Amino acid sequence: MVENELCHLKGIDKSYFIDYINKLSIKQNALVREQKDGKWYYYCTKCQKWHKDVKFNVKTHKKCPYCKHKYKVITKRNIIPKYEDYITVLEKNERNELIIRLFYFRRIYDKHFMNFQIACIEVERINFDRNIYMKMNTYSNMGYITHGLNGRINRDNCYNGYYGGLKKYGDIYPYNNVITKNIKRLLKDTEYKYSCLDIVARNKLDIHDYLYVYKKYSKLELLVKNRNFNLIKDIIDQRGIPPELEESNNLKYLKWNLNLKEFKNACFFKLNNLRDIRIYACLDSLERCQAIENLNSNIDKAVHYVFSQKRDLIFYRDYLTIAKDIGYDMKNNNVLYPKDLLKAHDDAVMNYTKNKDKIINEKFNKRYMKLKKFEFHKNHFVIFPVMDPIELVIESQVLKHCVRTYVDGVADGKTNIFFVRKDENIRKPFVTVEMNEGVVIQARGYRNNIENPLEENVKNFINEWCKKFNFKSCFN
Ligand SMILES: [Zn+2]
Structure with missing residues (x-):
């Protein structure tokens, strides 16, 4: 019944989307150049007007005097690559359940008429409250339903059936271009009235993935109000709330717009300024950290030092490894933190090459002494x-x-x-x-x-x- 209802939603004519599509694909426009009687004319595909100007070469960019946009100059024979994307429309049914509809569109340039043809088709409908996903199907058009074991349509099942292999929900369709007008009013009598979905949509986050996490963790809305969009983006990508967020101690880090990695670092290392957080963001893996720790036990100082030298940790690790090989004193601060890391690194490499034979001989000798007993x-x-x-x-x-x-x-x-x-x-x-x-x-x-x-x-x-x-x- 509910599925039937979903099947028979009122169609939406593509004229409803045209303005929005033109806005999304604005960069696709171009200035078509034509020469008449030794003069140069340009046709702007956006405002559909001709204007005269001096000669501009093909592939350079030039401003249209009417719409003030800068576009690429092309000739009548050139084609413009197609533009394709998705648009989300939000609705609710008579029981105030949220319906999410997704439309695919393609904007194709017609070089004969120097304008664009737009094709638009609905590809997915979701009754979000009831977790029903209905997909467009090439044979029967909208209305093709696959049932999961529990009699419901589940997006995971659909996806596995179609392509095989597990993917996360968000990989299937993007829900980040949402028609944003009236979202607040629409959600008034629904479960999502406090979800701040209007802000999420305006900031181009994936609203499907957002709602999916919001359903389990309604505090996500606080992050939206606080404008922690980088964090929200990573959280909904991973579909889970980091445990660090549950600790009130860590909430102080929400005053910055950190991404998940920066936030986790801040919590773990108890960092208290933005500069440190950015520095720790270059710690890519624990493993790398440990490799350095073996050579320089003061990892905190090391990280700050590397940052101030504008190098990365791998470069520093390489330097330390060579320095140790050559036999530098690894407890000396001038060795651990040279004034110019780049120069110290290059010197060490040169030194190493010069002494390589000696170093290798020593290493061989050490190995020999160890293995002699065999x-x-x-x-x-x-x-x-x-x-x-x-x-x-x-x-x-x-x-x-x-x-x-x-x-x-x-x-x-x-x-x-x-x-x-x-x-x-x-x-x-x-x-x-x-x-x-x-x-x-x-x-x-x-x-x-x-x-x-x-x-x-x-x-x-x-x-x-x-x-x-x-x-x-x-x-x-
Ligand atoms: Zn124009």
């Missing part, structure tokens, strides 16, 4: 960890594989390389083993063993090595 000798084979980066290069050259690209990985301890050699000639590259967190990942001989597979006795040796130190072999 040296092993049995059945005429030995295995031992790499000691020097040059060994990886030689191993690669002799065995014709790519272990030389592992230099950085080994230096940073991300992986470990061991050499298997015959004990009769311990210097001659034979088989290369990569071991990571107790697991042998690969063992490669000449040309990656493509022509000659590894011999069984070599595999057995690696297995025995693994057994002795409780590693996991790749040959089981």
